[in-house]
Amino acid sequence: xxxxxxxxxxxxxxxxxxxxxxxxxxxxxxxxxxxxxxxxxxxxxxxxxxxxxxxxxxxxxxxxxxxxxxxxxxxxxxxxxxxxxxxxxxxxxxxxxxxxxxxxxxxxxxxxxxxxxxxxxxxxxxxxxxxxxxxxxxxxxxxxxxxxxxxxxxxxxxxxxxxxxxxxxxxxxxxxxxxxxxxxxxxxxxxxxxxxxxxxxxxxxxxxxxxxxxxxxxxxxxxxxxxxxxxxxxxxxxxxxxxxxxxxxxxxxxxxxxxxxxxxxxxxxxxxxxxxxxxxxxxxxxxxxxxxxxxxxxxxxxxxxxxxxxxxxxxxxxxxxxxxxxxxxxxxxxxxxxxxxxxxxxxxxxxxxxxxxxxxxxxxxxxxxxxxxxxxxxxxxxxxxxxxxxxxxxxxxxxxxxxxxxxxxxxxxxxxxxxxxxxxxxxxxxxxxxxxxxxxxxxxxxxxxxxxxxxxxxxxxxxxxxxxxx
Numbered sequence: 001x002x003x004x005x006x007x008x009x010x011x012x013x014x015x016x017x018x019x020x021x022x023x024x025x026x027x028x029x030x031x032x033x034x035x036x037x038x039x040x041x042x043x044x045x046x047x048x049x050x051x052x053x054x055x056x057x058x059x060x061x062x063x064x065x066x067x068x069x070x071x072x073x074x075x076x077x078x079x080x081x082x083x084x085x086x087x088x089x090x091x092x093x094x095x096x097x098x099x100x101x102x103x104x105x106x107x108x109x110x111x112x113x114x115x116x117x118x119x120x121x122x123x124x125x126x127x128x129x130x131x132x133x134x135x136x137x138x139x140x141x142x143x144x145x146x147x148x149x150x151x152x153x154x155x156x157x158x159x160x161x162x163x164x165x166x167x168x169x170x171x172x173x174x175x176x177x178x179x180x181x182x183x184x185x186x187x188x189x190x191x192x193x194x195x196x197x198x199x200x201x202x203x204x205x206x207x208x209x210x211x212x213x214x215x216x217x218x219x220x221x222x223x224x225x226x227x228x229x230x231x232x233x234x235x236x237x238x239x240x241x242x243x244x245x246x247x248x249x250x251x252x253x254x255x256x257x258x259x260x261x262x263x264x265x266x267x268x269x270x271x272x273x274x275x276x277x278x279x280x281x282x283x284x285x286x287x288x289x290x291x292x293x294x295x296x297x298x299x300x301x302x303x304x305x306x307x308x309x310x311x312x313x314x315x316x317x318x319x320x321x322x323x324x325x326x327x328x329x330x331x332x333x334x335x336x337x338x339x340x341x342x343x344x345x346x347x348x349x350x351x352x353x354x355x356x357x358x359x360x361x362x363x364x365x366x367x368x369x370x371x372x373x374x375x376x377x378x379x380x381x382x383x384x385x386x387x388x389x390x391x392x393x394x395x396x397x398x399x400x401x402x403x404x405x406x407x408x409x410x411x412x413x414x415x416x417x418x419x420x421x422x423x424x425x426x427x428x429x430x431x432x433x434x435x436x437x438x439x440x441x442x443x444x445x446x447x448x449x450x451x452x453x454x455x456x457x458x459x460x461x462x463x464x465x466x467x468x469x470x
Contacts, residue, residue, distance in 0.1 A: 012041035013054035016061030024068035027076070034065035076380065077319035078356040080328055087331070089300060092293050095182035095239045102178040103185075106236065109168055110198040122202045123164040129201050131157055135208045151212050162209050168202055169225060176228040181236045183245065187300040196248045203229065203252040210259045214266040220273045223263060227280045230256040238287050243294030250289075250405050257281065257412045258461070264412075264419050265464040271420070278416045284409055292338060299334045303327055306387065326384035328352040355380075403430035404459055407446050411435060411461045414444060418468045431459075439465045 016038035023031030038061040045052045095102075109121050124132075131154060138150045151158070175181065206229055213222045233256065237249035260277050263269050306323055332351050354377070355361050361376065378385045407430055414435065417424045426434040431447045438445065442465060448457025463470070 007048075007050055007053040010041040010045055010052045010054040010058065012037045012044065013058035013061060016041055017057050017064065018061075020061040020064035020068060022068075023065045024072055027069055027072045031065040031069040031072075035062050038062035038065070075356075075358075078358075079319075079322040080325040080352075080354055080356055082324055083328060083331060083352060086303075086327075087296055087299055089187065091296055092241055092300075093239055093287065094184065095180035097182065097184065099178050099180050099182035100184055102175060102181040103183050105171060105175055106181060106232075109171055109202065110196055122168040122198045122205075123166070124161060124201060124205065128157070128161045128164075129204075132161065132201070132204050132208050135211075136204055139207065139211060147211065155212065158208055158212050161205060165202065165205055172225075172229050172232055175232045175235075178235070181232070181239060183236070183239050183241045185241050185297075187297065187304045196244055199248055199252055200255075203255045207255055207259050207262075210262055214262065214268070219263055219266065219269055220276075223273050223276055226256065226259055226263075227276065230260075230280060234284070234288055237289075239293070241293055241297040243291065243298050246291050246294040253284070253288075254405055254408055257408050261412055261415055261461045261463075264415050265462065265467055267464070267467050274416065274419050278420065281409070281412055281416065283413065284406060289406060295334050295338055299331060302330055306330075320381075321383040321387075322381040323384070325354045325381050326387055328354045329384075329388055404448075407431070407459050408461070411444050411446065411459070415461060415463060415468065418470065421469075437463075437470055439470050 016034045019030040019034035019037065023029075023034055038058040041052075041054060041058040041061075045055055045058070135150055135154060135158070138146050142150070206226060210219070210222060210226065213219050230253065233249050233252045237246065237253065240246050240249055260281050264274055264277060306326055332354075335351075353359075373385050373388065407428070410429060414424045414426065426437070428435050428446055431449065431451055435444060435446050436453065442463055443460045444463050445458050445460035447453050448455065448459055450457055
């Protein structure tokens, strides 16, 4: 009697089971093949007339694949918990609502709705701004002879530009009457970006006109207007909410310092005018220098966009966007930036995990890796990772440069005290032990963030050693 051949276990059934187990880790990449191979093995076993066995293994492979894919999907689709004690608009430094009119008045200088065709709200044409830019280039790097020549050449055009900016300067005077400038911008969907560059152009005009006035020996009246302009920027810098607003304020305050320095170093500037400048150009406060409002505002605007805009889109309705996880990483970055810039007063140092509680991974830190995120996080939160990648304003931010403006203010204070015959200290607050007076090259300066003397990032003011007594 012939012995019945022994049945062999189907290899496809075994592979199906193995892939079914692996689907717990790689989802459909193993789960779908496990189901397909399990079904194929059942067909082959049925047609083998007993030569193949493994029905239970094939069914187990398919069932395990389905169960494991369900578990994987459940784990993968979980979002991180909501952020506890998250930032709100109440965390921003704000002026009282009674001063809301001041911000609306400020916007008349910058809002496109107030512009006339070919003539911005500040009254300057494109030709005026090109002329001012050319003159400022000479003022910053040219010789005394070159400065005198260009001021003489464009004398009438500068006077005309100053005249057409009268309405803008009247707005500055009215703004200066407010104790504070109240930026109460809400981080909502109705937010509209404004062209803040007009404020820079207006300040540049003040700088050019100041040098022209020194040649006319008529600087006291202009000094009063400069003080009004600087006072407005100091008030606005306290409560400005947008990051760009803060940067614009800092740029304009730095230009104001350069203007005041030019006036102080002119031999015909009276002592009373210098005393007036010394009273206004006091050291900037931490609140005026801080970018905290701007960083927190960026976070709140992003939170609004991610939760309300992206979160309600067809992408946001799927697990491809993990809203809480995205915001946790972004908040970690904002907190890290503030801490690095030493402006994190009230910031909780504990880093938030970007993963659900049952995940064993460490939180990704794009701030320390220049915006890169691990592959596993891209797989977990693909749309959120892309969103984080796009929101990289702080990746290029250099907290070390946060000392540039106060250093420049220090240099001006030294110049003012020297002109008034007071004792001066050259002790430096950053980058070096002492500020450097270079009589031969007629400048007082500090090394920049690189700590090296004579490089492009030096922070400097031009001086007249004869006038100051150096």
